Amino acid sequence: MSARDGFIERAGAQALRIYPNSVDEAQGTICAIAREEGGGKVLLVSGEGAGAFAGEGRDGLLRCPLTKENAAALMTLFPYTKPVSHRGRPFTFGLGDRLGLATPGHVRAIAGYGCFPVFAQQSIRELNLTGRTFADVIAAAAFGVFQEGYKGGYGADGDHLKTKDEITYALRSGCSMITLDCSEHIDIRAAALSDEGIEALYAEIPEDVRRHYEETYLAGPLPVIGAMSPAELRRIAVVFWRAVNHAVDCYRHIQTIRTIDVDFELSIDETLTITTPAEHFVVANELALNAIRPDSMAPHFSGAFEKGVEYAGNLNDFARDFVAHQRIADHFGYKLSVHSGSDKFSVFSTVGRVTKGHVHVKTAGTNWLEALAVVAERDPALYRKAHKFAIEHRGEAEKYYHVSTNVNEIPNIDLQSDAYLPEYLKIPASRQTLHIAYGLLLAEPWFREPFFALLDAHEEDYYARLVAHIGKHLRYVTAEA
Numbered sequence: 159m160s161a162r163d164g165f166i167e168r169a170g171a172q173a174l175r176i177y178p179n180s181v182d183e184a185q186g187t188i189c190a191i192a193r194e195e196g197g198g199k200v201l202l203v204s205g206e207g208a209g210a211f212a213g214e215g216r217d218g219l220l221r222c223p224l225t226k227e228n229a230a231a232l233m234t235l236f237p238y239t240k241p242v243s244h245r246g247r248p249f250t251f252g253l254g255d256r257l258g259l260a261t262p263g264h265v266r267a268i269a270g271y272g273c274f275p276v277f278a279q280q281s282i283r284e285l286n287l288t289g290r291t292f293a294d295v296i297a298a299a300a301f302g303v304f305q306e307g308y309k310g311g312y313g314a315d316g317d318h319l320k321t322k323d324e325i326t327y328a329l330r331s332g333c334s335m336i337t338l339d340c341s342e343h344i345d346i347r348a349a350a351l352s353d354e355g356i357e358a359l360y361a362e363i364p365e366d367v368r369r370h371y372e373e374t375y376l377a378g379p380l381p382v383i384g385a386m387s388p389a390e391l392r393r394i395a396v397v398f399w400r401a402v403n404h405a406v407d408c409y410r411h412i413q414t415i416r417t418i419d420v421d422f423e424l425s426i427d428e429t430l431t432i433t434t435p436a437e438h439f440v441v442a443n444e445l446a447l448n449a450i451r452p453d454s455m456a457p458h459f460s461g462a463f464e465k466g467v468e469y470a471g472n473l474n475d476f477a478r479d480f481v482a483h484q485r486i487a488d489h490f491g492y493k494l495s496v497h498s499g500s501d502k503f504s505v506f507s508t509v510g511r512v513t514k515g516h517v518h519v520k521t522a523g524t525n526w527l528e529a530l531a532v533v534a535e536r537d538p539a540l541y542r543k544a545h546k547f548a549i550e551h552r553g554e555a556e557k558y559y560h561v562s563t564n565v566n567e568i569p570n571i572d573l574q575s576d577a578y579l580p581e582y583l584k585i586p587a588s589r590q591t592l593h594i595a596y597g598l599l600l601a602e603p604w605f606r607e608p609f610f611a612l613l614d615a616h617e618e619d620y621y622a623r624l625v626a627h628i629g630k631h632l633r634y635v636t637a638e639a
Contacts, residue, residue, distance in 0.1 A: 162188055165204050168219050174202065179307030184235050191305040194221075198614060201228055201301070207235055229297030232304060233332075239300040241314035241334040243419035245453055247274035249515045249636070250493070252315055253628065254279035254522030256288050256596060257529060258295070259613055261302020263624030264525075271632040272515075276335060277302065278314035279522065282324055283558060287597025292316060292331035317520070318425060322411045329412070335421040337456075337495075338408050340401035341428035348397045349431045353389055360392040363399060371395045374447075375440065382489050383439045394440050401426065402444040409450050423454040423518070427497050433457035435482040442490045454518045456495040457483050461505075463498040465559050466523045466593030467586045469505045477508045484512050493518050499631070500524040506634035519635060521628070523593045528623040529613055530592055531583045536619070537612055538576035544605055545571050545582060548595035555594040563587035 159167070162181065165188045169176050173195040180191040187207035193199050201222040203211045210231040213222030222228045233240035244250045251273045253264045261277050268275050278292075278299040285291060296314050303312060315335040316328025325336055348356060360368065371391060379385045405424055412420055426433060426441060438457050445452060460479045461471020469476070480494075487494045495518040496502070496509060509517055534541040548555070549565050567587035571579075582588040599605045613620055 161205070165190070165202070165219070168204075168217055169202055172216065172219065174200075174219075174221075176202070177305050180305045182236060182304070182307070187235060189232065189235065189304070191301065199224055199301075199305075201232065201304075210234070224297070224301050226291075226293040226297040229293075229300045233300055236304065238309040238311065239303050241278060241296060241299070241332060242311050243334050243421050244274045244276065244311075244313045245419060245421055248493075248517075249273040250276060250313070250454075250518045251632065252276040252279040252317070252499075252518065252520035252522070254284070254315075254317065254520070254525070255295070255298060256280070256284055256522065256526050257610075257613070258290070258298030259302075259529070259610075259617070259620065260525040260624055261299050262306050262617075263621035264628060265303065265306040265308045266621060267625045267628035268632065271629075271636055273632065273636075274311060274313065276313035276315045278312070278333075279317050279520065280315075281318040282320075283318070284522070284597075287558065288600055292328050292333055296332045313421065315421075315423075315520075318428075322408055325408060325411060326415060329416055329420065333420075334418060335423065335453075336408075336412055337423040337425055338405060339425045339428055340404055341425075343401040343404040344426065344429055345397050345400070346430050348393055349429075356389070356393050356396055359396045363395060367399055368395070371399070371440075374443070380439065380443075382485050383435050386436055390436055391440075394437050397429075398426075398437065398441055402441060405441075405445065406448045406450065409445075409448075421453040422450075423456065423495055424452045425456040425495075425497065427456045427458040427463075429458050431458065432460045432479070433483070435479075435486060438483055438486050442486060442492075446490055451490060452492050454493040454495040455487060456497050459483070459496070462562070463496075463502060464561055464590065465498060465500070466527060466590045467501055467563070469502040470562075473504060473508070476505055477512070480505075480508055480512055495520065501631075503630065503634050506631065507637060510635040510637060515636065517635070519631070521631060523596070524627055524631075525624060526596045527583055527589060527593055528627055529609075529620060531580050531623055532616055532619050533609060533612060534579040534583065536616055537608065538579055540605070540608055540612070541579050542571055544599055544609075545579075545588070545592070547599060547602070547605070548592050551595060551598050552591050555591075555598055558597070559594040561590045561594060563590045565591060 174192040177191045187205035190202045192202050203220040208220045211222045213220045278295045280295045313335050314333045316333040317337045318339040320339050460475045499519040500521040
């Protein structure tokens, strides 16, 4: 009998149900993810390298809890479970998992679509609202990858980071991608100012900076965007010059502390106004002048990209603006990034066609909402209580997310049958209300404990929902690529 067959036989004798795709061997050590009878999941380990893991042993099998420490040992033994850079991959897809349960479903969802997945994608805000760490997020992704036997590589995105301290935290936790959010260094006042108001703020910019911008952008026609007027340049400089300096400073910080290849994305989408092609060009050109080429850039596209609901806006305007931004991205050699991409199906054909499949798309809330759909089907009473809680606490949740739907648009749940409950996850107002309430709900023991127990008991239902919903996103993007 081979060592692997003996490993599987011993697991069966101990009433452990092994996930068959997870069985793997390296350096004289065999590992697998298994489910204990009447209990949760464990990592089984046997062989020469078992000493690197922490757990309880019986009959040559070490049962190890799915902790971040054991995940670190797993990533050392099986490097394919560790996040890596996606540089050079044309189509990349961010799949933020706020629950730590979705990766197996995500692995199945991406099959056949030729995309590089970023399974571990979280912002500091999401970590704070869920009580997790970057190490927790990466550990969950590593175990999920191992459970499915997926060896195609994946990334870990420290999303919407704003400071060098946050970047340091993400990189030291193992993130392979940094998305820098420059919103706190973008002067949003300029959108409402007259030319005279802009002149006053422009005069406050250091003289050498003003001279640089004028000599660089007013000397003649520019590539891709053509000539720029002095008034337009002054407004762009007022809005973005501090953000550019911050981006350069943070990029250099990344280079000094990184221990692996790190993907760098610049987010300039957290503004009140749409990013113009001229603004995009200036920001990108300033990075290039500092020898920085991001892997992706996220402008503020036309229309509304709100959480958990479809795109709202003129699709013709979006297509026209997206083409302009793609030309700039092509000129500087990076990909466009589409943030808040969950459920924005109406724009995905344009995105795929214009980028020819060279694009980064981010989703996150979809996974939480699909989990709630499982709750609605399997435990109507728990769903009803969570639904009412989300409506009652929406004002508190809106401190963290901008949404425009109205709770008065949600049908009274007391008038609906249990069979109707999953439909609430399709109604924009209730979908969005539930979407932004995730942190508040997960902090409530009456919800958290039965919720995770239910998803554990019905994990295949959850995976199937993710395959269908994430697959729909991927299908639309790749159809025109």
